[in-house]
Structures are given as C-alpha cells and as structure tokens.
Amino acid sequence: MKTRSLGRALRTLGLFACAFALAGEILSAQAALPPIGVPLPKPPDVRTPLVLSAVNDPVSGRGAFSFEGREVPPVIRVSPGQKLRITYLNRMRASSGEVCVDGPCMNMSNLHFHGLHVSPESPQDDVISMMAMPGESLRYTVDIPLNQPSGLYWYHTHPHGESYQQDLDGMSGAIVVEGIERYVPELRGLKEQILILRDAELHQGDEASKRLTAAVDISQTTCGEATGDPGRIFTVNGAVRPKIAIAPGEKQFWRIVNASPDLYADLMIDSEDMITVALDGMPLGYHNPDRPTESAQHVLLAPAGRLEVIVTGSTSGAKASLRSLCVNTGPDGDPNPAMVIADLDPAGRQDAPTRSKHGAADSQKAVYRHLSSQAVKDLEKRDAAFVVNFTEDKNGFYINNKKYQPSDDPMVTVKTGSYVHWQVVNRTHEVHPFHIHQVHFLVYGNDGTSISNPKWMDTVNLEPGQSLDLIMDFMDPIIRGISVFHCHLLKHEDKGMMAKIRFE
Ligand SMILES: [Cu+2]
Structure with a gap:
C-alpha cells in the first residue's frame, strides 16, 4: 500500500492548525541534506554499559538517538556470554510534530535487540511491557548466551504504532557479537567496514530531492510492478553515496545492515563476486563448518536483514560501486528502484586497520550447531x-x-x-x-x-x-x-x- 505524503496525511486527519506549526519543521527537515560523496563516516564503537537517549533533533524535529552528546548511534560490541547493559532515556518531546498511524506520534519508545537469542522478558528484549513515555527511562540488562552466533545484529525502537516513524527517522544502530573470526580465520587480517543503510526521504518536485535522486543514479524511477515515484533513497552511515577506501586487490570485511523501515536492498558489487560469511548475524559455518563461506553475485536484504561479506577492491581499473538492483515489490508495493549505494575508492586514504586487535571472544571456543x-x-x-x-x-x-x-x-x-x-x-x-x-x-x-x-x-x-x-x-x-x-x-x-x- 502506498505511502501517503505527510501533507495528505495531515489533511486526512483534519490537523490544519498543526500543519502551520509544523511547516517550519518540515521545511528545515527538507533543507538538511545529508552529505553526498564523502568518505564513509565511521560510527563510534562502544562497549557495555552505555547510556542512550531518544531526542528530537532541535532543527528538524525528527526523532534521533543521542550518544555522548552527538546524534550518531554507536556500534555496540559485545562478546558471547556478556551482559548488555543499556540505560535508555526518553528525552523526546511530549507533543510530536510527526504523524504516526493513529494520529500525532506520542513519542513513546523502547529498544529491540534484533536477532539476539535472549529472553523476551523484562529487563531483556521485552517490546511489549517495557515502554518509556517522554521523560521516562528504561534499564536493560540482556544476557547474551555463550552460543549466540557471532555476527552483525542491530537495535531499533519497537513501540507498536510508532515503529515506522522512529525507524525512518534513524533510531537504529548496529550490534556486533564478536568472535566471527573463529568461523573464518581469514577475517583476522582484514579491515572491517560497518555499513548501516537508512533512508533519505524524497519529496515530489523538491530541488533537494532531485539532487539526491541524481546523486544515486536512479535512471528509471519505477521498476517492477509498483507504480508512483520513489519515496526514498539509501544512505550509508548517514551519507549519500559515500566513498569506501579499498586498494585494488585488497580484501575487506563488510558488515551491512538494512535498517530502513521499508526499502529492500538487492546488493551487488560491480567488479567482483562477494564472499558471504554470515546472513542475519548467523555465520554460514555455525551450522556447516565444512562450508563457512560462499560466493554470491547479489544478495537480497529485506528491511532488517544483515549481510557480512568479504569484498575485493577492483583490480581491472574500472570504477566499481556497491549498488542495489531493482526490487519488484508487487502491484500493491512501493517503488524500490535500482540505485548506487556507495563507491569503491581505490585512491582513498585509509585509516589504521580496525581489526588489528581481537575481542576476547576470538579466544573462546567456537560453538557449532548441527541439524542433520x-x-x-x-x-x-x-x-x-x-x-x-x-x-x-x-x-x-x-x-x-x-x-x-x-x-x-x-x-x-x-x-x-x-x-x-x-x-x-x-x-x-x-x-x-x-x-x-x-x-x-x-x-x-x-x-x-x-x-x-x-x-x-x-x-x-x-x-x-x-x-x-x-x-x-x-x-x-x-x-x-x-x-x-x-x-x-x-x-x-x-x-x-x-x-x-x-x-x-
Ligand atoms: Cu508487510
């Protein structure tokens, strides 16, 4: 079913008075264009315990996660067997400028730890009874089991009726359960890149949206059976079509989460096949030690899916990009056109390798599970x-x-x-x-x-x-x-x- 524009939704709800008050926020939200073509931003790493706040961006009014004074959600790194402790403060406004499915958003919030094999009861991964209204806080203590598959997971808010808007606003972040090198030792020598795919919204007829559409090379606006104009493009760690420094022939370990509430990514890299190591946080070797990797030309990542792959820098001298192919979402679906997500940059300046030191999990015994x-x-x-x-x-x-x-x-x-x-x-x-x-x-x-x-x-x-x-x-x-x-x-x-x- 089609996503209605905010303007139409407001009229349907009869919120004309609110619309005037909101106009300033919407305009500034549109004006704040994400950076285009910059080197891939790197989110901060954090280990448990941590304090995370839900806030409204003072300029745009959008919901956001605030961590250590910046609105950049951290990558949370934990080892199997550890306790993940998060204090979550809901510092959002009691009256929201955003519209959720049942009217103005109430800005209630909580956290879900997507993919973790943990208890659904409070104070762990409980999205039903744990809920913080503006001004309230939640304390999470989540027991990560020793046999949690090592891989990429993610956290996002999960208040029924408001999940879409909060996720679209970017209230999400990556969780790395460490120790994946135990399944694929080759990873110990590779530079790691975390790629969090979120959305930049497009507004019809708006100049900024035209720039964004052009920046990611959407040549055909519709594909598959869906009709209408695309409503979004992908961002990576907050940037549009960033450059990822990777030397010709260099192998890197890319960990990609699709944190969009509704865009699919059918991922491929122009020059080389990707070598899949894990899907949805689950190393292929966890169930199948004899076949810990496999080669793939493209992999469909539904919203919430994760892909962990070894990528090789282009050796042919040709330009190479990470892109999403067109996804046919069906006649009642939303447009999901092909677009460029990031460019591989053979001349890019690289900072020091991030995987030179291994987490404590690397020395733990690898856990396997076998279903015959x-x-x-x-x-x-x-x-x-x-x-x-x-x-x-x-x-x-x-x-x-x-x-x-x-x-x-x-x-x-x-x-x-x-x-x-x-x-x-x-x-x-x-x-x-x-x-x-x-x-x-x-x-x-x-x-x-x-x-x-x-x-x-x-x-x-x-x-x-x-x-x-x-x-x-x-x-x-x-x-x-x-x-x-x-x-x-x-x-x-x-x-x-x-x-x-x-x-x-
Ligand atoms: Cu559905």
Whole structure:
C-alpha cells in the first residue's frame, strides 16, 4: 500500500492548525541534506554499559538517538556470554510534530535487540511491557548466551504504532557479537567496514530531492510492478553515496545492515563476486563448518536483514560501486528502484586497520550447531505445526485475519527444546518480510519444493502469493515468555501485521 505524503496525511486527519506549526519543521527537515560523496563516516564503537537517549533533533524535529552528546548511534560490541547493559532515556518531546498511524506520534519508545537469542522478558528484549513515555527511562540488562552466533545484529525502537516513524527517522544502530573470526580465520587480517543503510526521504518536485535522486543514479524511477515515484533513497552511515577506501586487490570485511523501515536492498558489487560469511548475524559455518563461506553475485536484504561479506577492491581499473538492483515489490508495493549505494575508492586514504586487535571472544571456543539433513527431512514430512497468513485490505494488515492489539493473548504457544515446522503464506499483492524475535529459522521450502541450499535467517522476504516452509529453532531453554512475530515493513507492523507467541 502506498505511502501517503505527510501533507495528505495531515489533511486526512483534519490537523490544519498543526500543519502551520509544523511547516517550519518540515521545511528545515527538507533543507538538511545529508552529505553526498564523502568518505564513509565511521560510527563510534562502544562497549557495555552505555547510556542512550531518544531526542528530537532541535532543527528538524525528527526523532534521533543521542550518544555522548552527538546524534550518531554507536556500534555496540559485545562478546558471547556478556551482559548488555543499556540505560535508555526518553528525552523526546511530549507533543510530536510527526504523524504516526493513529494520529500525532506520542513519542513513546523502547529498544529491540534484533536477532539476539535472549529472553523476551523484562529487563531483556521485552517490546511489549517495557515502554518509556517522554521523560521516562528504561534499564536493560540482556544476557547474551555463550552460543549466540557471532555476527552483525542491530537495535531499533519497537513501540507498536510508532515503529515506522522512529525507524525512518534513524533510531537504529548496529550490534556486533564478536568472535566471527573463529568461523573464518581469514577475517583476522582484514579491515572491517560497518555499513548501516537508512533512508533519505524524497519529496515530489523538491530541488533537494532531485539532487539526491541524481546523486544515486536512479535512471528509471519505477521498476517492477509498483507504480508512483520513489519515496526514498539509501544512505550509508548517514551519507549519500559515500566513498569506501579499498586498494585494488585488497580484501575487506563488510558488515551491512538494512535498517530502513521499508526499502529492500538487492546488493551487488560491480567488479567482483562477494564472499558471504554470515546472513542475519548467523555465520554460514555455525551450522556447516565444512562450508563457512560462499560466493554470491547479489544478495537480497529485506528491511532488517544483515549481510557480512568479504569484498575485493577492483583490480581491472574500472570504477566499481556497491549498488542495489531493482526490487519488484508487487502491484500493491512501493517503488524500490535500482540505485548506487556507495563507491569503491581505490585512491582513498585509509585509516589504521580496525581489526588489528581481537575481542576476547576470538579466544573462546567456537560453538557449532548441527541439524542433520535426515532431521530436516523428517520435519519436512510433517504438516506445518503453525501457519502464518499475511493478508491486507483498505482497513489494515493482518496475520491469520487478526489485526494486532497490545492487549491480545498469544496467537500461538510453543514448547522450548524443539525444532518445529512453520509455514508462512503471503496472500497479498505485495512483498512482506517475515521476522520473529528471539530465534533464527531455516528457510528450506518454497511453494512446496525443497530449497537446495537452505539458509538460517531471522528475517525472510515473501513475494506476492509465495509460501515458505521454515524450521523454527525453539531449542534454547533460556527463551521463555511472550514475544512477537511480524512483517518488517514497519508501516504494516504498525497497522496490525504482528502477533504474539508464548515460549513455554
Ligand atoms: Cu508487510
């Protein structure tokens, strides 16, 4: 379903009076153009404990994370077995200039630790009962298990009804669970680059938007079946089409998170194949030690997905870029055109390698988990224990014909200590990424046919009409309590495409 312009949304809600007060904020938001073509900005690293604040940008009024006095969300680095301690202060204004699905945003907020195999109960990864209104604070103490796969995760806010706007505003950051070198020792010698993909909004007819569209080389504004003008382009660590210094033939380790609330990235690099090391934080070697990497020409990253790859600087002398291919989001989807995300810069000045020192996790024993192909076959033969149906109409978005309400009882109860076959079915005319909190799943069946090279993920895209068979990893006994699964197009989640699950 199409994203309405802020102007139209305001009229629909009859907020003419507010519109005048907001005009100044909107104008300044449009005027603040992100930097274009600069060297890739590097977000600060932080170790637990930390204090993070939610604030409104004094100029634009947008929601933002403030850390140590700057509105740059840090990369949080933790080792398996550590406690992640965050004090989260909601210092946003009580009256918002932004519009959420049910009217003006209330600026309530909290944190979700996307992909971590941790408890959904307070004070850990609880997005249901932990909520801070403006002026309130939350204290998180999250036990990262010793067998947490080493890789790239992320944190973002998760207040139902306001998630989309806060994520679009950039209230997100990366989490690195250290120790991935244990699965791919070659990484010890490589420079690491963290790439956080967020959005810059485009406004029709606006000069700044024309500059942004041209900067990322959107030549064809529509692609696939979606109609209308694109509403966004990708930024990387806050910059549009930054330059990434990488010498010809040099190998680097790129860790990419798609933190956009609704843009897909079908990632490729012009000159060379990427060597995939991990997807959604899960090293390929975690389940398959004999095959810890694989070569890929392009990889689809749905909103919330992560990709960790070894990239080689172009040796041919030709210019090379990281780009997203056109993604067909379906006839009811939003335009998702091809664009350049960043340029590889062979002459760029490099700072000192960031991986010269290893985290304590590198000396920990590598953890592996094995699900035999026979066990997969046995689960495959059984009917799905639970089916998730995505539907939508003009009134909202549904799972199994139910629109989410915070007061809902769990839609499904599962026993921990088992692998379970679930099916997810998209009965709409647009794409939806399925995500469940606390666990990963193996995507092994597509429209009833086995996938030859199945992958463990925590967020998977469904095309219109598609059905996927998943093996849910409910093995971990520490995951007990009530959690959620939902569509990770966050406007859909805000409008009801979410449900609760009880882990017993
Ligand atoms: Cu959706």
